[in-house]
Amino acid sequence: KAGVTQTPRYLIKTRGQQVTLSCSPISGHRSVSWYQQTPGQGLQFLFEYFSETQRNKGNFPGRFSGRQFSNSRSEMNVSTLELGDSALYLCASTRRGVVGEETQYFGPGTRLLVL
Amino acid sequence: GENVEQHPSTLSVQEGDSAVIKCTYSDSASNYFPWYKQELGKRPQLIIDIRSNVGEKKDQRIAVTLNKTAKHFSLHITETQPEDSAVYFCAASMSNTGKLIFGQGTTLQVKP
Numbered sequence: 527k528a529g530v531t532q533t534p535r536y537l538i539k540t541r542g543q544q545v546t547l548s549c550s551p552i553s554g555h556r557s558v559s560w561y562q563q564t565p566g567q568g569l570q571f572l573f574e575y576f577s578e579t580q581r582n583k584g585n586f587p588g589r590f591s592g593r594q595f596s597n598s599r600s601e602m603n604v605s606t607l608e609l610g611d612s613a614l615y616l617c618a619s620t621r622r623g624v625v626g627e628e629t630q631y632f633g634p635g636t637r638l639l640v641l
Numbered sequence: 642g643e644n645v646e647q648h649p650s651t652l653s654v655q656e657g658d659s660a661v662i663k664c665t666y667s668d669s670a671s672n673y674f675p676w677y678k679q680e681l682g683k684r685p686q687l688i689i690d691i692r693s694n695v696g697e698k699k700d701q702r703i704a705v706t707l708n709k710t711a712k713h714f715s716l717h718i719t720e721t722q723p724e725d726s727a728v729y730f731c732a733a734s735m736s737n738t739g740k741l742i743f744g745q746g747t748t749l750q751v752k753p
Contacts, residue, residue: 559739568746569685569730574739582740616684620739627692628673628734630741632684 528553530619530633538639544605547636551598551619557581558600559630560592563614575600576620604638612640643668645733647744655752660718662747664731667712671733674707674714675741680727688729689716721751 531550539545551558560572571584575594592602604611614637618630644667654660666674672693677685691698691705691714698705704717718725728748732741 557739559741561741561743569732569741569743571740571742576739582738584740618741626736628736628739629687629690630675630739631687632677634684 530617530631532615532617532633532636534636535634536637536639538641539607540641541607541609543607544603545607545638546601546603547615547617547638549600549602549617549619549633551600551617552621552631555619555621556598557620557622557628558594558598559618559620560600560602561616561618562586563616563635564612569616572602572615607640609640612638614638643671643733643742645731645742645744647731647747649747650745651748651750653750653752654721656721656723658721660716660721660725660749660751662716662729662731662749663713664715664733664744665711665713666733666742668733668735668742669712670735671712671742672736673734674705675732675734676705676716677730677732678727679730679746685730718749721749723751723753725749726751 557576559574574582578594589605594600614635616635621629646665675690678688679685707714728746731744
């Protein structure tokens with residue numbers, strides 16, 4: 527099976543702009559989680575989508591939003607970009623086992639630089 | 642709130658030695674504890690995980706132990722090799738939340 531893919535891989539934006547990142551999970555996986563990785567804050571959970579519904583949300587401002595499509599692909603959007611939004615944005619595809627146990631596999635990430 | 646503490650932040654060992662990284666979690670409802678390895682410029686890669694119904698799991702040179710009473714779990718790497726050099730993250734999660742709470746990471750350097 528193909529792994530988790532994310533596009534674009536690199537992005538440069540300026541303050542005030544908005545950005546949309548895309549994630550395609552592993553075929554058959556219905557859940558996608560998003561994380562922000564920075565040197566100072568480490569890996570922080572943004573939100574998770576399962577069957578097109580946001581199931582869980584982290585402690586990020588409303589400028590961060592996401593959605594999931596019927597084919598399980600997910601997008602996240604950041605509006606009114608701030609310098610502090612510069613980070614590696616990772617999505618994870620979740621495999622659900624026979625008794626419901628979940629395992630997350632990460633994509634390569636999108637590196638966002640806000641100038 | 643939910644929190645995972647990871648120690649040490651850096652660890653340097655000689656090739657062939659063992660390395661141990663420890664994590665403590667705060668939410669007693671957590672029942673899944675994965676470990677990820679992240680090489681420079683690469684994605685976090687799942688190397689081993691443990692669920693709350695077992696106390697120990699081993700995969701070749703890597704093992705993880707879990708003490709639910711103490712809310713503590715550890716990663717053990719034996720016979721370390723230079724290619725083990727990377728940043729290692731522990732995480733904790735509850736079922737059906739899709740949410741991993743990560744430790745701050747441990748930079749492991751294996752000197753040849």
